[in-house]
Amino acid sequence: MPEHIIVSPANGKPFTTTQLASASAASDAVSRAAAAFPTWRATPLADRIALVTKFVDAFVSKKDEIATELSWLMGRPCSQTPGEIRGFEERARYMISMAEESLKDVAAKPAKDGFTRFVRREPLGVVFVIAAWNYPYLIAVNGVVPALLAGNTVILKQAPQTFPCADRFADAFKAAGLPQGVFQHLHVDHAVAETVIRDPRIAHVLFTGSVRGGHDVCRIAADRFAGVGLELGGKDAAYVRADADIAYAAENLVDGAMFNSGQSCCGIERVYAHASVHDALVERMVAVAKGYKLGDPLAPATSLGPLVRTDAADLVRAHIADAKSHGAVLHIDEESFFPMSKPGTPYLAPQILTNVTHAMRVMTEESFGPVVGVMKVADDAEAVRLINDSDFGLTASLWTKDVDSAMLIADQINTGTVFMNRCDYLDPALPWTGVKDSGRGVTLSALGFDHLTRPKSFHFRVKT
Structure with missing residues (x-):
């Protein structure tokens, strides 16, 4: 398997080496995610909340070593990297606290005698989260946590400079006891990432990166109308x-x-x-x-x-x-x-x-x-x-x-x-969104769940 060498900006020397997954291995990961989806979506929300909460607890318990590693990977001063872990926890726990209210059925108004009418937010399927290197935990948590809470399965790809950050997600989910296939991560190059986006079993792509990268993701996903959320930066x-x-x-x-x-x-x-x-x-x-x-x-x-x-x-x-x-x-x-x-x-x-x-x-x-x-x-x-x-x-x-x-x-x-x-x-209580070349879609807040679910209308005549 090909290797990717991560050079630390702190000293210009190799920090770690990561094995890259092949297109075949990536396809296998999508297969596992697709197979795990029916059971995960049927898992009661309370159980999903409990497992994601355990994930956050496990992640935060390693905060010191995670922060030090981040300084080596990113070059961010060690006095500042703990702030990203605190922000990760703040966002994750807020989205957990909002899940029950945000995902509950919405009754149609006004009530109509003889009918049961409501909207249910159903999960999309397999969500592919592509995170950027500059805030690898803060960016990834915006999509990973609400997607799982909503009943989707997730595959995370971190940027090459911060591949190890995906490993930290995986370690914490394993410690939390998340079922196999519900969360996975891939260390892949751009070509293999493109094959994942093209895979018809991918229901939604959340991408954070450059404007050029956003255009590429839209172009690739447009062949089959997959959902795409974009956060592309700003001035x-x-x-x-x-x-x-x-x-x-x-x-x-x-x-x-x-x-x-x-x-x-x-x-x-x-x-x-x-x-x-x-x-x-x-x-x-x-x-x-x-x-x-x-x-x-x-x-x-x-x-x-x-x-x-x-x-x-x-x-x-x-x-x-x-x-x-x-x-x-x-x-x-x-x-x-x-x-x-x-x-x-x-x-x-x-x-x-x-x-x-x-x-x-x-x-x-x-x-x-x-x-x-x-x-x-x-x-x-x-x-x-x-x-x-x-x-x-x-x-x-x-x-x-x-x-x-x-x-x-x-x-x-x-x-x-x-x-x-x-x-x-x-x-985290406010939607994170942009206009023009800053992207489209929403993460965080109650509205963040809307882009990771689809509305399904129930229109029952109960009296004939």
Whole structure:
């Protein structure tokens, strides 16, 4: 069997080797999932809830070793990786708590004498979850847990960089006593993943990744009308109004832009600041960013780790260079982060740019790195226009003390989520969704179950 070597961005050395499954082995996994589905869907919801709860308990019991492994795989500082395990638990337990209410039969209204009429949410079948590397547990849990609770069987494919994260799911499900075939994971390349998507026994695909990857999944699945959910990233914007708490906004915006080295689909990538507060905001943001410590992600003092690969860091470098060539001002001297930040490595200093425009790649393309542009605007209308001037539409954040104005602005913004005075966070009680190139479909919240089930109408005449 072919092997995949995972190189840690922390030190540029091989961390582990994974055996890749063949197309035949992948087909066998789908066969097992399809065979397990009838029994699993017939399993009482209370029993499914109990087993998934045991899975969460088993997973969290290994949180320390899981977090350390994640730092090696991702390069995320060890001070931050435990947060992903906490987020995993928060989302999983919330979806568990919502399962009974979200999956119960819905009576047709008004009641009609002589008839029993209701809608039942039935599971789809085998769900193929394709997760991204940047938050391998947070992304996967959004689909895996509600899909199983709803009565589907699941096959999980993690990204090659984070293949071992699927093993941690499998270990916890085994410890929980989940029946054979109900959850499986595959370490496969793109070609074999395509054969799985094409398999007529796959009922639904949940994909998180690039826009190009999303188009590929849709094209492959379209041959047989399989359901597809897509989360494809963003170019998330923030608008700082004249009445904002500048110190608070600066602290949170820099964290939203730099956390996980900027490798977050909902991370802040562009900021629009009212002209009256622009300079003060930039000054404060630069001071915060200069306080980051770039270094070994396994060192407790590190607050900014490497990007996942050198080519990912090179893309960010290219965006910064393009902006500079078109007149942008760079506010952080990269030399102050030497020797860690240097070309040819995945280590990259944080950067804040001003005098930016939408003619620059850094304000329109997804950078996915520790860089953010700050642009001066005259009023709310200009901010809304610029926020909406994007191919993406995942989240936007508003920084203001005026709730009423924020509500009016939010109604004009074309994104799946609008925050006020916070950013870069998924509340499991709210649907996670995007528009435009940020994708389609919904995960989390009660609505997340709707996309993993199909409505079935029952229309019984009980009196003749």
